[in-house]
Amino acid sequence: MFDDLMRQLSAALAENWLTELFSLSYYSFPVMEVIHVVTYGTFFGGMMMLDFRLLGIGRFIISSQQTMRFILRIAWFAFALAVTSGILFFFVTPWEYPVNWIFQLKMLLIVLAGLNALFMHKFLLADIDHWDMNVAPPMKVRISAALSLCLWVSVVACGRLIAYSGSYGLNYPLFAL
Numbered sequence: 665m666f667d668d669l670m671r672q673l674s675a676a677l678a679e680n681w682l683t684e685l686f687s688l689s690y691y692s693f694p695v696m697e698v699i700h701v702v703t704y705g706t707f708f709g710g711m712m713m714l715d716f717r718l719l720g721i722g723r724f725i726i727s728s729q730q731t732m733r734f735i736l737r738i739a740w741f742a743f744a745l746a747v748t749s750g751i752l753f754f755f756v757t758p759w760e761y762p763v764n765w766i767f768q769l770k771m772l773l774i775v776l777a778g779l780n781a782l783f784m785h786k787f788l789l790a791d792i793d794h795w796d797m798n799v800a801p802p803m804k805v806r807i808s809a810a811l812s813l814c815l816w817v818s819v820v821a822c823g824r825l826i827a828y829s830g831s832y833g834l835n836y837p838l839f840a841l
């Protein structure tokens with residue numbers, strides 16, 4: 665059922681004018697790849713730095729709130745561009761991603777990381793003034809930051825692994841995922 669739906673999505677994408685436009689140039693994929701790598705790299709680096717700070721690293725050097733304010737402004741922008749370039753990949757090789765389970769896992773992990781971030785901002789940061797600097801953040805904040813780190817690292821691992829999965833064009837025999 666789900667697989668059928670994904671195949672239909674691939675077929676619909678393949679008929680799209682944007683797919684036709686991208687198919688005109690050999691450079692469509694590499695250009696998209698560069699944009700995706702630069703933007704997700706900026707976003708991922710920001711998340712790593714923020715999560716390290718929320719784990720308590722650097723608490724004698726910089727405040728949590730300053731770190732958050734500075735990084736989130738850039739990270740939101742980078743994330744928006746990463747999502748846009750990620751979606752545009754679909755139009756370059758429409759038959760590849762919707763049916764790829766590593767890609768599906770990556771999307772699920774992004775949703776989970778987003779929910780974790782939302783939970784942290786809604787429920788765990790109310791008393792941030794008490795541990796803004798020189799004090800280790802509360803355990804619940806550190807657990808959420810550690811979870812965030814694991815989820816974003818897994819997103820990056822899945823992103824990279826898509827190219828080695830069994831359903832991908834290269835078809836590595838030892839990685840029949």
Ligand code: HEM
Nearest residue numbers: 704708746747750751753754761816819820823824826827
């Ligand atoms: C909704 C958002 C996103 C979509 C739809 C998306 C989609 C994609 C697609 C289709 C690829 C190409 C895979 C390939 O053919 O090799 C890719 C690559 C990748 N993505 Fe994303 N992506 C998104 C967000 C992110 C984010 C937020 C991160 C990291 C935090 C990320 C990390 C990666 C990595 C590491 C690669 C491999 C790049 C390489 O080849 O070196 N993506 N993504």
